[in-house]
Amino acid sequence: MNKVVYHLLEEGEELIVPPSIIYVAANSAAVSSNELSNIYTLSEGKAYWMKNGSILSPANKYLKIYIIEISDMKHEEIIFTSTEPCKTSPKFDELIALQESKSFLDRCNFQAKLWKLIGSMTEDQTLDDLDQTIHYINNHTHKQFTVQDLAAKARMTPVTFARAFKKKTGIPPKEFVLDKKMKKAKELIVQNKGINIKDVSQQIGIQDEFYFSRLFKKREGISPTIYIKKIQNRVAVVSQLFLQDHLLSLGIQPVAAPMYPSIFPKTNGIPSYLEKPLEGTMLLNAEKPFDSKDIMTVDPDCIIKTSLHHGEQQALTWVKNREVHSIDFQNKWDDYLVKIAQYFSKEEAVANIKKEMEQLETRAKEMLRGVARSGEWAVVWVRNEEIRLYGSSNHACMELLYQTLGFKPHNELPKNGYVTITVNELLELDPDKILFLWSTKAAVDKVAKHPDWNQLKAVRNQEIFIPSSQEWDPWGPLGRKHMIEGLVSYFNLDKTLLYV
Incomplete structure (x- = not known):
């Protein structure tokens, strides 16, 4: 069982300590311990891990310390930092009161508050670069800290830090911190059934739930109450x-x-x-x-x-x-x-979604007409060492291209799904235009090393198209819209016309 003990040592008094965390709340002390052979004094406002040893109160002064007896922790797991005794000592006093209570709830609170206190004494590490700072922010959304705090950790002035941080991330550090806190808030709301706004606010280091609600609505456009309803x-x-x-x-x-x-x-x-x-x-x-x-x-x-x-x-x-x-x-x-x-x-919503999609597809088809109907197309995916030739139907992506948007398929394409082909077989097909989907330029370049590659009609006429299409997936409304916008943009058409 973990235990917290308070000691007030008079001048010259010595204390033998068990394996424990020592927090010095007032003055400093000499220490005798094999584990801390390089540390000669324990300083006020700092915590130390001691496996065993003795503490000696200084001359002409008293020594105020708290001891946390923990038997299941390795000392190399903990790196402590300075904390203000005026803020930390009351937390220790609260722990001592809780551990003496016979209430089961108080004992539970004791364990929770104890580990929270230990954590608060270990998190103020120096940050060597901006990558470490970003990692620190991502992993400490529960803490309250300012730009000045972060700059101090990074050993920079606030102005220099803010300038360097914005250059690295594209946004000021204050906005970055709030963005991470709001993302964490959404995670807490979504993944914890029945959680209330006050608990969410406190768990992201914002004590005022009304201030949190204003921040959330400003970023998301809706209040956290409405978000919960989603x-x-x-x-x-x-x-x-x-x-x-x-x-x-x-x-x-x-x-x-x-x-x-x-x-x-x-x-x-x-x-x-x-x-x-x-x-x-x-x-x-x-x-x-x-x-x-x-x-x-x-x-x-x-x-x-x-x-x-x-x-x-x-x-x-x-x-x-x-x-x-x-x-x-x-x-x-x-x-x-x-x-x-x-x-x-939600059947009514389906009708609206399908109507909006049909309107988008109709506008895109008209915009792509000159591209789609100016020759016979083949859609190819170069996947590892494999070349896939897609048919004109029975695939959401191909049906969008050929049947919905009006791309003219080569008359010898497979009817359904896809077939695996060689470069020589692609040469036999010899389409007017080739659209490489989900393929990297490096993968296509590798295929293009075939000695007869330049004999392809599409290559001779510079009708090879390799859009950045890794995210093209028209199986859902959002993905379908994203692919249509990507096609229009890739062929240098005015994407804004889609929504006129």
Whole structure:
């Protein structure tokens, strides 16, 4: 059992201490300890780990210390810093009062407040560069600190620090700190069922909940109370598909949803257009088997699930009476939207979404007409050492290109799905234009080293197109819109005309 003890040593008095953390609340002391052989004095306002040893009160002065007896902590785990005794001593006194209480609640509070106090005495480390400063902010959203505090940690003046920080991140440090706190607030709201605004505010280091509410509304455009209502349907997505796209379009933020960290390493494993809407959502690594225990930590009311690629290895067990909606593979993007909307009685929203999408597609088709109809196209994905040639149907992306937006397919394309081909087979097809999707320029350049590459009609006529299309995924409303905007922008058309 952890224990806090207070000692007031008179002049020359010696104290033998057990393995413990020592906090010096007044004056300083000589210490005799093998573990602290390089430290000759214990200074006021600092904490020290001592495995064993003795403390001697200074001459002509008294020594005020607190001892935290902890048996299950290794001393090398802790690096302490200075704290003000006037602020720290009352916290120790509160702990002593709590530990003497016979109330179970008080004993629980004692343990919680003890570890919080220890943490507060260990977090003021020096920051060697701006990367460390950013890491510190990201991991200390619960703390209150100012730009001046951060500058001091980085051993810079506030003006110099602010200038360097903005150059590094693009925004001032104060805005960066608030942004991280608001993102943490959203995570607390989404992932903790029933949490109240006051608790959220305090857990991000803002004691005034009304001030927090104003900050939240300024950043998000809605109050935290209204934001909480967005997750009244606590939905977890257990799928290798980004079905969160459909949920967000229906005004529902999922409490858990899939991600692909190897595909989208810079945006938390999700496409950039989903990053802001999914702030706060627990992201589940879809590149490995899902763990039902992880999903249950966010306490979903229902789960939307599709067949998983890993078969029985991905079998999931749910708590009793958990509502699970299983969706079979759908041929069209809006089929998923319709099914999901039915679960939450949002059929009217589907009609509006489909109408807006049809209007967007019609405008895009007109804008792309000159590009799409000026030759026969082939869509290719260079994937590792594999070259995939896509057919004209039975794939959401190809149907968007060929059937919806009017790109003219080569008449010898496969009808469905894709086939794996060689460069020689691509030469035999010899399309007028080639659109390389989801392919890096380096991968295409590697294929282009084939000795007969320059014989391709598309190469001779400079009709090879390699857009940055890693995020093009038209299976959901948001992804579909993002791909259409990307196509219009890539072919140097005025994207603003899409919304005229």
